[in-house]
Amino acid sequence: xxxxxxxxxxxxxxxxxxxxxxxxxxxxxxxxxxxxxxxxxxxxxxxxxxxxxxxxxxxxxxxxxxxxxxxxxxxxxxxxxxxxxxxxxxxxxxxxxxxxxxxxxxxxxxxxxxxxxxxxxxxxxxxxxxxxxxxxxxxxxxxxxxxxxxxxxxxxxxxxxxxxxxxxxxxxxxxxxxxxxxxxxxxxxxxxxxxxxxxxxxxxxxxxxxxxxxxxxxxxxxxxxxxxxxxxxxxxxxxxxxxxxxxxxxxxxxxxxxxxxxxxxxxxxxxxxxxxxxxxxxxxxxxxxxxxxxxxxxxxxxxxxxxxxxxxxxxxxxxxxxxxxxxxxxxxxxxxxxxxxxxxxxxxxxxxxxxxxxxxxxxxx
Amino acid sequence: xxxxxxxxxxxxxxxxxxxxxxxxxxxxxxxxxxxxxxxxxxxxxxxxxxxxxxxxxxxxxxxxxxxxxxxxxxxxxxxxxxxxxxxxxxxxxxxxxxxxxxxxxxxxxxxxxxxxxxxxxxxxxxxxxxxxxxxxxxxxxxxxxxxxxxxxxxxxxxxxxxxxxxxxxxxxxxxxxxxxxxxxxxxxxxxxxxxxxxxxxxxxxxxxxxxxxxxxxxxxxxxxxxxxxxxxxxxxxxxxxxxxxxxxxxxxxxxxxxxxxxxxxxxxxxxxxxxxxxxxxxxxxxxxxxxxxxxxxxxxxxxxxxxxxxxxxxxxxxxxxxxxxxxxxxxxxxxxxxxxxxxxxxxxxxxxxxxxxxxxxxxxx
Numbered sequence: 001x002x003x004x005x006x007x008x009x010x011x012x013x014x015x016x017x018x019x020x021x022x023x024x025x026x027x028x029x030x031x032x033x034x035x036x037x038x039x040x041x042x043x044x045x046x047x048x049x050x051x052x053x054x055x056x057x058x059x060x061x062x063x064x065x066x067x068x069x070x071x072x073x074x075x076x077x078x079x080x081x082x083x084x085x086x087x088x089x090x091x092x093x094x095x096x097x098x099x100x101x102x103x104x105x106x107x108x109x110x111x112x113x114x115x116x117x118x119x120x121x122x123x124x125x126x127x128x129x130x131x132x133x134x135x136x137x138x139x140x141x142x143x144x145x146x147x148x149x150x151x152x153x154x155x156x157x158x159x160x161x162x163x164x165x166x167x168x169x170x171x172x173x174x175x176x177x178x179x180x181x182x183x184x185x186x187x188x189x190x191x192x193x194x195x196x197x198x199x200x201x202x203x204x205x206x207x208x209x210x211x212x213x214x215x216x217x218x219x220x221x222x223x224x225x226x227x228x229x230x231x232x233x234x235x236x237x238x239x240x241x242x243x244x245x246x247x248x249x250x251x252x253x254x255x256x257x258x259x260x261x262x263x264x265x266x267x268x269x270x271x272x273x274x275x276x277x278x279x280x281x282x283x284x285x286x287x288x289x290x291x292x293x294x295x296x297x298x299x300x301x302x303x304x305x306x307x308x309x310x311x312x313x314x315x316x317x318x319x320x321x322x323x324x325x326x327x328x329x330x331x332x333x334x335x336x337x338x339x340x341x342x343x344x345x346x347x348x349x350x351x352x353x354x355x356x357x358x359x360x361x362x363x364x365x
Numbered sequence: 366x367x368x369x370x371x372x373x374x375x376x377x378x379x380x381x382x383x384x385x386x387x388x389x390x391x392x393x394x395x396x397x398x399x400x401x402x403x404x405x406x407x408x409x410x411x412x413x414x415x416x417x418x419x420x421x422x423x424x425x426x427x428x429x430x431x432x433x434x435x436x437x438x439x440x441x442x443x444x445x446x447x448x449x450x451x452x453x454x455x456x457x458x459x460x461x462x463x464x465x466x467x468x469x470x471x472x473x474x475x476x477x478x479x480x481x482x483x484x485x486x487x488x489x490x491x492x493x494x495x496x497x498x499x500x501x502x503x504x505x506x507x508x509x510x511x512x513x514x515x516x517x518x519x520x521x522x523x524x525x526x527x528x529x530x531x532x533x534x535x536x537x538x539x540x541x542x543x544x545x546x547x548x549x550x551x552x553x554x555x556x557x558x559x560x561x562x563x564x565x566x567x568x569x570x571x572x573x574x575x576x577x578x579x580x581x582x583x584x585x586x587x588x589x590x591x592x593x594x595x596x597x598x599x600x601x602x603x604x605x606x607x608x609x610x611x612x613x614x615x616x617x618x619x620x621x622x623x624x625x626x627x628x629x630x631x632x633x634x635x636x637x638x639x640x641x642x643x644x645x646x647x648x649x650x651x652x653x654x655x656x657x658x659x660x661x662x663x664x665x666x667x668x669x670x671x672x673x674x675x676x677x678x679x680x681x682x683x684x685x686x687x688x689x690x691x692x693x694x695x696x697x698x699x700x701x702x703x704x705x706x707x708x709x710x711x712x713x714x715x716x717x718x719x720x721x722x723x724x725x726x727x728x729x730x
Contacts, residue, residue: 144597144600145592145593145596145597145600146593147590147592147593149589149590150589150590150591150592150593150594151593153589156591156593156594157593157594157597157708157710158593158594158597159593159596159597159600159710159713159714161714183597183710183711185714224514224515224518225512225514225515225634225635226515226521227510227512227515227631227634227635228510228511228512228515228516228521228522228523228524228631229515229521229522229523230630230631230634231510231524231623231627231628231630231631231634232509232510232522232523232524232548232623232627234626234627234630235509235510235524235621235622235623235625235626235627235630236622238621238622238626238627239621239622242618242621253607255621256600256603256604256607256620256621257600257601257603257604257714258596258597258600258714260600261599261600261603261626262596262597262599262600262603263596265595265596265599265600265630265633266592266593266595266596268630269590269592269595269596270590270592343522345522345524345548346548348524349524349526349550349622349623
């Protein structure tokens with residue numbers, strides 16, 4: 001039996017307690033300052049309100065002020081906050097981590113420096129930790145297609161990839177989580193998996209555009225569909241994720257699998273980001289969409305602002321070309337600058353996306 | 366104005382007459398022996414019954430016995446039959462083609478020899494053509510995500526790739542078809558695009574399994590979803606398509622774009638193959654599913670039988686390993702041998718799928 005302390009009690013963090021508890025591990029769920037009601041509910045009734053389901057009986061819930069107790073004797077620290085909470089979580093972990101602990105993070109996103117340099121979130125998470133402790137703690141993260149409610153529903157098969165630099169640590173972590181429904185692979189392409197995780201959120205927002213465009217044309221609900229449009233965006237998204245691998249140093253094969261196209265597929269099937277994309281498709285400027293979804297976390301939109309916003313800076317420094325990442329640039333225009341949706345098809349699938357391959361497609365126009 | 370004669374008047378062949386007619390070309394639609402009612406309907410009312418829409422006014426319809434007239438002076442021969450009709454279409458084209466004509470094919474599938482060797486359909490199509498005529502005709506094909514009804518609905522953006530060995534021919538063909546909604550790229554990876562087109566049909570059938578499994582558990586229609594399952598299959602499908610590129614000699618980047626993940630995405634969104642997969646997911650043996658869908662063309666199931674059936678032969682000859690293509694092998698067991706659905710998760714994403722890359726994932730178990 002291993003003790004796993006989870007910082008954050010959102011639906012994904014809590015869902016992960018199911019395979020852990022099924023394997024007989026000691027899971028301690030620590031709410032953030034935003035999770036007080038969740039922890040209260042679990043303490044009183046066992047029910048997680050967001051998941052709308054009882055957590056496993058052996059899982060214990062703690063308010064943030066009880067975090068010290070919750071982390072006592074823990075071998076694994078699961079950072080269960082989303083991309084907006086990573087810096088905060090790093091500060092908390094600074095005092096909670098002990099030498100030898102394994103940190104596993106679930107946030108999907110990236111951070112950009114002033115000059116446009118992009119960093120993966122586990123680096124941000126580790127930043128708050130004292131330099132002498134840093135090398136005594138391992139850092140890993142979860143990628144791949146995993147909707148929380150399906151993991152918590154059990155027996156819903158879910159395939160994920162645990163990524164980090166230390167293969168031994170990954171093997172240990174994978175063993176803790178593996179059940180007959182939660183299938184875990186490991187990858188030492190830490191950067192590649194994390195970049196895929198961040199980018200798929202960007203492109204999946206666009207999966208909503210097509211449906212919104214039909215609504216605008218009053219054709220939604222009819223037999224009319226607009227899947228060709230979404231599929232073309234999916235394909236260009238995959239091309240650009242591979243391109244980002246080359247730029248940042250991830251393995252080119254990582255996007256072709258769970259972390260890349262697998263996760264982009266699941267995220268494109270629905271959820272808040274796709275809903276935001278749908279509203280954009282109806283013709284609303286994104287600032288208006290944002291107003292209509294008050295308090296709703298939109299990690300895809302946030303990732304577009306961060307990563308898309310870095311592209312002009314990287315272009316200015318000569319690191320990428322102006323014709324690189326045409327879809328992500330357009331998404332950034334729409335989300336960050338309220339530009340209207342006007343897909344620049346002719347800029348997609350160009351030879352600029354190709355090296356080190358000869359050429360993916362010969363250009364059309 | 367260019368004359369394009371289309372052999373076959375199914376919904377995809379007919380849909381392609383829309384961009385051609387919009388560009389002012391002379392389109393002549395020739396029905397097969399199975400299309401008599403379609404041609405009658407177009408001749409009388411202009412309406413294609415399958416598309417449930419009028420074809421463009423300039424498009425002329427011909428019964429099969431009028432094919433000679435329809436092909437007179439044609440510069441392009443569009444082979445508009447599906448994978449089941451390719452051999453027949455080749456025999457027809459043998460007497461209809463003239464030196465200098467460009468053939469463009471839309472069928473998606475593969476053919477296997479007795480020993481398991483796999484061939485792309487344009488090769489089968491060309492087989493019936495007299496040897497002296499063969500080098501005087503060019504052969505190309507269309508790949509990428511393109512649902513016929515959306516192309517025919519116009520203004521529904523569709524991105525496709527025209528593939529062949531002759532870049533000049535591809536440029537000419539692309540120019541004939543390009544409109545502001547029908548976007549055409551070209552690729553000289555003829556084999557790669559065609560292999561993607563065939564394989565995506567196999568894997569997309571599996572996109573229905575998850576929904577069927579929920580129905581079986583009486584959870585369909587509830588908030589419960591099973592997208593993680595479908596996404597994992599999508600990811601493994603992408604891995605196996607890349608692996609097939611290596612085996613048959615396509616470019617490894619071709620699956621990452623319109624022809625591969627783009628087309629697999631659109632095909633996974635619905636249609637007859639997904640419906641068949643859904644019924645399999647409910648627990649029915651495929652032979653029973655087949656009975657419940659009488660007369661329905663299932664190109665995905667057919668491709669699974671052909672390509673999946675070739676795998677043991679290729680394994681026996683030492684060309685692939687027993688652990689290669691685990692998902693396609695399981696699909697073959699389900700579709701061709703009535704085996705029950707029992708996803709072999711632990712065999713997915715293995716290092717056997719990796720070379721020439723180092724390793725996609727370290728194995729789990």
